[in-house]
Structures are given as C-alpha cells and as structure tokens.
Amino acid sequence: NAGVTQTPKFRVLKTGQSMTLLCAQDMNHEYMYWYRQDPGMGLRLIHYSVGEGTTAKGEVPDGYNVSRLKKQNFLLGLESAAPSQTSVYFCASSLDRGWGTEAFFGQGTRLTVV
Amino acid sequence: GENVEQHPSTLSVQEGDSAVIKCTYSDSASNYFPWYKQELGKRPQLIIDIRSNVGEKKDQRIAVTLNKTAKHFSLHITETQPEDSAVYFCAASPSGGSNYKLTFGKGTLLTVNP
Numbered sequence: 001n002a003g004v005t006q007t008p009k010f011r012v013l014k015t016g017q018s019m020t021l022l023c024a025q026d027m028n029h030e031y032m033y034w035y036r037q038d039p040g041m042g043l044r045l046i047h048y049s050v051g052e053g054t055t056a057k058g059e060v061p062d063g064y065n066v067s068r069l070k071k072q073n074f075l076l077g078l079e080s081a082a083p084s085q086t087s088v089y090f091c092a093s094s095l096d097r098g099w100g101t102e103a104f105f106g107q108g109t110r111l112t113v114v
Numbered sequence: 115g116e117n118v119e120q121h122p123s124t125l126s127v128q129e130g131d132s133a134v135i136k137c138t139y140s141d142s143a144s145n146y147f148p149w150y151k152q153e154l155g156k157r158p159q160l161i162i163d164i165r166s167n168v169g170e171k172k173d174q175r176i177a178v179t180l181n182k183t184a185k186h187f188s189l190h191i192t193e194t195q196p197e198d199s200a201v202y203f204c205a206a207s208p209s210g211g212s213n214y215k216l217t218f219g220k221g222t223l224l225t226v227n228p
Contacts, residue, residue, distance in 0.1 A: 031214060033216065040123070040220065042120075042218050042219055042221045043158070043203060045216070045217065048215050056215075058215065059115070092216075096214070099145070099146060099209050100146025100148070100163070100214070100216075101146075102148065102160045103216055105157040105158050105159070108157055
C-alpha cells in the first residue's frame with residue numbers, strides 16, 4: 001500500500017516555464033488537496049477536490065490550476081512559473097465520512113524557480 | 115473562510131518538562147481539530163485529533179483539549195523527550211461534503227533539550 005505518492009520529488013524551473021505535479025493515492029479517498037509550505041507560513045491550501053471531476057480554490061490559488069479527472073489522481077499545474085512559487089508542495093488525501101478524518105500526506109515536492 | 119492562529123511559533127523546553135501549544139479558530143462551523151507533527155525534511159503526520167462532541171482526548175503523553183465556546187484548542191505533551199522535537203501544526207475543518215477543507219495554523223517549532 002503506497003498511500004500518497006507525489007511526482008517529481010525535486011524540480012528546478014526557469015521563470016516562465018510550465019510544469020505539472022502529479023499526486024496519486026491508492027486509498028480510494030474522496031478528498032484531495034494541494035498545499036504549499038514556506039518558512040514561517042505553515043501549510044497554505046492552494047486548491048482542493050471533494051470528488052472526481054470537482055475542484056475548488058483554496059487560500060492561495062493564483063498562478064495554479066488543478067484537475068481531478070480520475071479519483072486517484074490530482075494534478076497541480078503551473079502555467080508560467082515565477083520565483084514566488086519556489087516552495088515545498090504537499091499533496092494530501094482523506095476519506096469522506098461526513099465528518100473530518102485524517103489527511104495523509106505525500107512526501108513533498110521541492111520546487112525552485114530561478 | 116476559516117482562520118487558524120497558533121502560538122507560540124517557537125518553544126524550547128528541557129527534557130521531561132511539559133509543552134503546551136495553543137490554537138484559536140474563527141469559523142463556528144468547524145468541528146474537527148487535528149494536530150500534525152512534521153520532523154525535519156519529512157511529511158506531516160497526524161498525532162491526535164478531536165471532534166467537537168468531546169472536550170478532551172488523551173493518547174499516552176499527548177492530550178488535546180477543546181473549548182468550543184471560546185473557539186480554542188490546545189496540545190499538551192508531558193514528559194517531553196528529544197524525539198518530540200519537530201514542527202507541530204494545528205488545523206480545523208467543518209464537516210464533510212463540499213465545504214470540507216483543512217485549514218492549518220502556521221506551526222510551532224518545538225525543541226526539547228537533553
């Protein structure tokens with residue numbers, strides 16, 4: 001049981017380049033999330049999804065797009081990377097039980113935009 | 115939307131002492147309050163959670179208390195050990211469904227000195 005897997009683990013981009021981060025979970029979770037973690041800022045929610053085919057904006061959505069075409073995958077796209085998007089990105093997923101349940105995190109993706 | 119404030123941002127204790135981290139939240143609809151521990155370079159992992167129908171929950175040396183009237187909850191670690199050194203995050207969320215999303219505090223860096 002792999003849990004939540006993120007691809008890639010590290011990436012360096014030049015300003016203006018685009019990329020897609022892939023999150024895959026094998027726990028049949030309904031909810032999936034993308035967070036970014038910056039020093040002193042905690043975990044800030046970028047976008048999230050409450051089920052296949054749905055997405056919603058979080059706290060810091062600007063400059064990012066997401067898609068959830070399959071229940072097990074949640075993709076985060078950067079269309080034109082900026083240095084301000086240098087961060088560690090975490091994907092997470094959780095079950096829908098009608099109440100809050102544990103969120104399982106991926107191992108993180110360290111992105112540097114130069 | 116939900117706003118979670120966490121204090122202190124850093125906490126240093128001697129081994130064997132207790133540590134207390136406090137969080138406040140703004141959305142009265144929140145009813146699930148998890149705590150995550152993140153060791154250096156690792157992913158956040160759930161250590162304990164509490165739902166609004168209880169006021170306190172314990173798991174060995176860790177306890178969480180919740181005051182829904184005052185909208186605050188706290189993490190208590192007793193008999194601290196060096197391996198407790200990490201960043202701790204509190205979070206809050208409403209019930210499941212389309213409104214469900216986990217909002218985190220900015221984190222507390224706990225250092226336990228031998």
